[in-house]
Each structure stands twice: as C-alpha cells, then as structure tokens.
Amino acid sequence: MQHPLFSNTEIQQFIFEFNPKNIDALHFGKPLFKTISNSEIAAQIERRAHIQHKLPSWYSKLNILYPPKGNLAQSSSELTAQKKTNLLKELMKELGISTNSAADLTSGFGVDAYFLSTLFKRLVSVEPNKELLGLQKHNSQSFETSNRTFHLSKAFDFLAQSFDVLYIDPSRRDEHHKQLIELNHCIPDCILNYNQLSSSSDLFLIKASPMVDISQSIRMLPHCFRVDLITVHFELKEILFFNAKYKSNSNPKIHIHHYRKDSLQWSEFAFNKIPKEKNKISISPLNDFLFEPHPGMIKAGCSSQITSRFDCAALDHNTHLYTASEDRALFEGRRFKVISSFPFSKRNMKSLVSGHFHVISKNFKLSVHEIRRQFKIKEGKNEYLFFTQESEPIVIRAIRVDRIEIEN
DSSP states (O other): OOOHHHHOHHHHHHHHHOOGGGHHHHHHSOOSOSSSOHHHHHHHHHHHHHTTTTOHHHHTSSSOOOOOHHHHHHSOOHHHHHHHHHHHHHHHHHHTOOOSEEEETTOTTSHHHHHHTTTOSEEEEEESOHHHHHHHHHHHHHTTOOSEEEEESOHHHHOOSOEEEEEEOOBSBOTTOOBOOSTTTSBSOTTTTHHHHHHTEEEEEEEEOTTSOHHHHHHHOTTEEEEEEEEESSOEEEEEEEEOTTOOSSSOEEEEEEEETTTTEEEEEEEEOOOGGGOOOOBOOOOSEEEEEOHHHHHHTOHHHHHHHTTOEESSTTTOOEEESSOOTTOSEEEEEEEEEEEOOHHHHGGGTTOBOEEEESSOSSOHHHHHHHHTOBOOSSEEEEEEESSSEEEEEEEEHHHHHHHO
C-alpha cells in the first residue's frame, strides 16, 4: 500500500500551506489525519522550510516530498546544479560528445539528476537507498519529466552498460557519520573503480568535497583534464573533476567560477595548473589597497596567476592577501582601501580595544575568537582589522571598496 504522503492531495496541500513558525502547535496538537501522524507531517514541513533558498523550484512546487536533512545537506543547490549542467553542456559541445544518454550513479535526492535530464534524451538515476529513490520517482512526476528511469542499485553494481556521460557524487559520510574527504575514502570509491568509469563512458564527472586535496586527486585520476571550482558568495561549494578516457592529467585546466549574490552574476578565472616549484609569487610590502581572494582562488593555489593577472603582489608566501598602489576593480574577491597599519603588540592595540570591527586572521598566531576576546573587539559594520604576517606580525585597518560600490 502506498504511503499517504505520496497519494493524499489534502495532506500535500496542508504541508505546502503550513507556516513553519507554528510547528510546535503541530507537534503537540491532536492528530489531524487518520492515515499519518503529525510528526511525519511536521518533518516534511521542516525539511521543506530548510531548502527554501537552496532549492527554490522544489520549495515553490506542490506535491514534493523531502528526505532527512542529512541527505538534503549533501544535495547540490539549485544554483550549483544548474551551473554544473551548463558547464557540462559547453564541454560536451566542445568535445563532440553525444547527448543520447547519461547516468547519475549516486542520485540521492535527485537535484543534479533533474538538471542533467534537461541535457540528455535518456537519464538514468541510480540509488541504493529505496526511500530516496522512491522520493525521486514521486518528485519527477511533479516536475513532469518523462525521459528518466530509476534503478535501485549500488553505483558500480549497476554499471554494466555504456553511457555518453556519467556523473558520480560519492557520499562524504561513512556508516558512523564520520566525515570523509579524499576521493579514495568516499563511498563508493571512485579511485578503486576508476577503470570502470572510464570504460563505460566518453566523459565522466566526479564531484568532490570542497576540502579535497586537488593536486593529490589529479594524480589519482589519470584521465582528469579539467577541474572546476564553484564558489557562491565567498563560500566554496563544489569541486568537479572532469575525465575522459582519451585525455590525460598532464596539464589540467583549472576553472574557478564565482557567483556573487549582490550582483547576481557569475565570474570565471581559468589557468593551467603548473608545478609548485615553478609557481613564482611576487612579494611586496603593504601598499594603499588590500585584496582578499574568494575561497575558490585560494583553494586552487593560483597565487602567481593572481599577481600576474591583476598586477598586484602578495604580502607573504602563506598569507593569501595581496596589495597594490591602486584599486584593481576586476579582482576576484574582496577589495579594501588601507586606512593604517602597525606592528602587532598589546601597546599598539590599546586604541582599538572595545572598538567595533570585522576581524580577519590570516597566517597569524591568534584566531579571530582569541583576538576578539583578548582585545574586547565587538562586531563591526564598515571597518576591518586584518591580523596577518608581513616580515613581522602586523595589523591592517581597512574599509571595503567593493561594498561601497554595491551600496551606491
């Protein structure tokens, strides 16, 4: 017998219209429906509220069912799933790869699978969790997608046929909910099964943890020819490894995509990965302007490309802060006008005690929390204090240039 959540339109309408602020009344109130408990309904309402901004198309559609929050957490956002699909579309056109068939081998809640289905004539969703696969099937009907099939199976047990494109997003939690980072530790193991991915597709895409070691991953992926980092408003969300059996990992191209919520636009920074020993960085003392790259730039390890592309210099080899005598309006990150700077000492900090500042610690002996506690610094609005390293520990007082432009 089908669960009432799937078939009862009255229950679905109730979930869609219920205000999550009143959830306690639902938890402790008398049963509203004979076929389902209030707690089951409340769980759906809370999960729906949880994805309001992450998955607005799901949130705004009636008759959508949601998995536990742990599954929602690993799911791509609508923004990043759409970006990933657009990148794949461009790359397939460039490489001459057919759009006949694709498979999402770890489809989970099905967000990536939904967007991938817009690219291909046939999209197969593979998922070992029966409940998750059931939710996918149900929701695909709500989205009226007709080119999808669903298979209850583990990724590499299913993969006995070939596809034009394969996509895999291995789980980054083990059975004890311990966090997994590197590709050869995630479930399923893409490195152990790499040859199967390569022989079963013309192009395959692996999504990894934002904390993964990019250089190490490339070494483990012999056919990785491109790595894309997706950053949303100064937060690194996804790292994508593109592989094709006729490509090699000798000179992969790195693409960094950054979406700013204030401008609602994507920017892109691309370069060829070079050996660390050839990655020469220009170093300079602090000048009139200070620049902080967004996390995708820092993660990609492109310090020499930053200094050459934006005509600036790094304060130190390990600081990830850059400086120039003039503003660099196209800089990929936050831009600041320097007000003053001084060597770090308790004596020099006296004038800032109990002040209101944003605090940033980069390559510094104290954390932001320790700095705030020691010097009683409160949250600020406009001015920033950078605690960092030049030839010695220094403090830089600055104001954001890009924020002023946005507000004006």
